[in-house]
């Protein structure tokens with residue numbers, strides 16, 4: 001589908017399928033068109049061209065309240081004068097469901113979102129994460145085929161976001177509702193989703209499982225946006241079926257896995273994940289090995305890394321593995337690092 005505002009295509013020829021009952025995320029930077037896309041699915045905007053089907057039903061021209069979808073907004077809008085149960089029952093009441101039946105459904109839903117017995121609490125008595133769960137419960141109680149979530153964790157602090165990520169994933173698995181989740185946070189998308197679409201400037205760059213996006217990005221944008229990277233600029237000096245020889249602008253010769261972009265003489269961007277870099281490899285055979293200087297140790301528990309530089313002052317992040325101890329490494333040390341040709345990701349350089 002396409003959505004234009006005047007000449008500008010906010011959503012530019014995007015096509016995708018979401019399997020029933022799966023968790024699908026749309027990941028992209030601010031302004032790439034995520035909310036615009038969601039608003040079309042919800043029915044608040046009509047596409048300039050294209051179609052939207054939910055469970056085989058064409059949605060074009062169907063008003064938002066007649067679509068089997070519900071939208072959880074980034075800035076949630078709970079009613080502060082109503083208690084938790086009244087908030088969740090709001091939509092049921094509007095559908096004319098009897099109070100006793102509504103009460104039952106609300107209680108079931110409170111159980112599901114992990115807030116049993118919270119019905120009589122006032123909204124201001126809840127934490128940010130609890131409010132978010134009430135907002136989700138209020139949508140889920142209407143039993144939509146699809147729940148749309150527009151950066152629902154954006155307003156929460158980091159610790160709570162980490163916690164809610166896991167809870168949302170568990171909740172989705174339990175209720176089995178199809179979730180379409182929008183975020184600009186790659187970690188949220190990777191942790192929760194069955195499949196992720198990476199969006200850039202109104203287009204989908206790649207749709208795949210979190211593992212595919214991380215391990216085999218199909219465009220430089222995806223490689224840069226999903227996960228951390230070390231980058232090099234290089235030229236292809238030799239290319240055959242066995243692999244390619246790259247010469248970086250600083251003069252390093254590396255061997256990398258060949259791909260269609262690698263023709264002799266072409267300019268390449270080479271991406272290396274921090275965990276692809278092995279520290280002081282014992283067996284150097286087949287690895288690209290060189291020396292770096294440790295600038296600082298970025299301690300972050302299991303995700304600790306070294307910030308290092310080459311002699312040419314090229315910065316490289318190197319993951320500190322958990323299965324070996326590297327307590328002896330201190331800033332100022334010179335260490336060798338190596339990476340396997342298969343772990344380098346190459347694309348023809350962007351001009």
Ligand SMILES: Nc1ncnc2c1ncn2[C@@H]1O[C@H](COP(=O)(O)OP(=O)(O)OP(=O)(O)O)[C@@H](O)[C@H]1O
Nearest residue numbers: 005009010028029030031032033034035036037184
């Ligand atoms: N009603 C509108 N009229 C004109 N331009 C619009 C309108 N709505 C959105 N846009 C433009 O379309 C582009 C995509 O906007 P959108 O809100 O979909 O981005 P987003 O990916 O949700 O960003 P964010 O992560 O910041 O929420 C932006 O450049 C925006 O300025």
Ligand SMILES: [Mg+2]
Nearest residue numbers: 034035036150
């Ligand atoms: Mg948005």
